[in-house]
Amino acid sequence: MSMRKILYSWTVTGFAFGYILLTAGIIVLFSHATPVKGSYNNGYYSMTPGIIFSRNNTKIISSASPQVHESDSNYQINIPQSKLNSEYCLYVPVLMYHHIQPYNLAKERGQTSLTVDSVIFDQQMAYLVSQGYVSISADELANALKTHSALPAKPVVITMDDGYKDNFEYAFPIIQKYGLIANIMIPTGLIENFGWLNWNDLKTMVNSGRFYAYDHTWSHAALAGVSNDKIETEIMMAKQQLEDHLGKPVSIFAYPYGSKDSRVISALIGDGFSAAFSTIPGKIQCDSFIMTLHRTRIGNGALASYGL
Numbered sequence: 001m002s003m004r005k006i007l008y009s010w011t012v013t014g015f016a017f018g019y020i021l022l023t024a025g026i027i028v029l030f031s032h033a034t035p036v037k038g039s040y041n042n043g044y045y046s047m048t049p050g051i052i053f054s055r056n057n058t059k060i061i062s063s064a065s066p067q068v069h070e071s072d073s074n075y076q077i078n079i080p081q082s083k084l085n086s087e088y089c090l091y092v093p094v095l096m097y098h099h100i101q102p103y104n105l106a107k108e109r110g111q112t113s114l115t116v117d118s119v120i121f122d123q124q125m126a127y128l129v130s131q132g133y134v135s136i137s138a139d140e141l142a143n144a145l146k147t148h149s150a151l152p153a154k155p156v157v158i159t160m161d162d163g164y165k166d167n168f169e170y171a172f173p174i175i176q177k178y179g180l181i182a183n184i185m186i187p188t189g190l191i192e193n194f195g196w197l198n199w200n201d202l203k204t205m206v207n208s209g210r211f212y213a214y215d216h217t218w219s220h221a222a223l224a225g226v227s228n229d230k231i232e233t234e235i236m237m238a239k240q241q242l243e244d245h246l247g248k249p250v251s252i253f254a255y256p257y258g259s260k261d262s263r264v265i266s267a268l269i270g271d272g273f274s275a276a277f278s279t280i281p282g283k284i285q286c287d288s289f290i291m292t293l294h295r296t297r298i299g300n301g302a303l304a305s306y307g308l
Helices: 103-109 118-130 138-147 165-177 199-207 228-246 262-270 287-292
Strands: 002-012 015-023 026-033 051-053 059-061 076-079 089-091 094-097 099-101 115-117 155-161 182-186 211-215 252-254 275-277 284-286
Touching (some): 099 118, 099 165, 138 155, 138 287, 155 165, 165 182, 199 211, 211 228, 262 287
Parallel strands (some): 099 115, 182 211, 211 252
Antiparallel strands (some): 002 015, 015 026, 051 059
């Protein structure tokens, strides 16, 4: 039996839930409760008193203890090492942005719904640095999940979808200012169009060492339900263009609109992609859903309001 510190916990109708730190950055969801009947399902895990259910239904038995609350930051729970399941998970917030620009410009352009004001974005990046977050590339996250490796303390992945021109004009200098790493998801067929990056912009960003560019299809197409040929063309045309223009291998994908089905995932795996990002909310990343990693869409609020 070994002691494992709870990172975060909460209660729902008599149940106590939380995430336990196993080793550096490795977590597992637990549940235990005062004597109550019934179960709770949050859409990802089904839980009953005293038992952890992982996504593959591997059970981990937790010790009987009083309820824990958010304020109990030093609460610990015993879990036998032999009971740990094989699912490998990391607590890694993945932040999702689109436009970064002054909000008055966003209003003029009709882009407010996808815009974070550039001044607020600066404040958000300053907050990450002040709180000790370490920004990493999407490749680093994928590699850690695939190899069951640890990441630096407080890792965060900053993503920007669609390759808008304002990412170069406003986000790029802010990322440089704070020495952060960001990841930009590019629909390559839109490059060079008005309002989007051009290839020289993107090369400058990537060559700075501060940005990594990844596949977001060729035409920003919703892939669920389209033909297999369309899926393959959208994925591979973008991959090839990114590699040809930037001279770097591309094995990370982000689904436009979060649109996907089993054929899309199979195509990505067959084409050698190691991970893909969805629009499913969440800060827990597991190897069991490495092709649908979770993200947190960020708006014009303080990052603390998003649980960071």
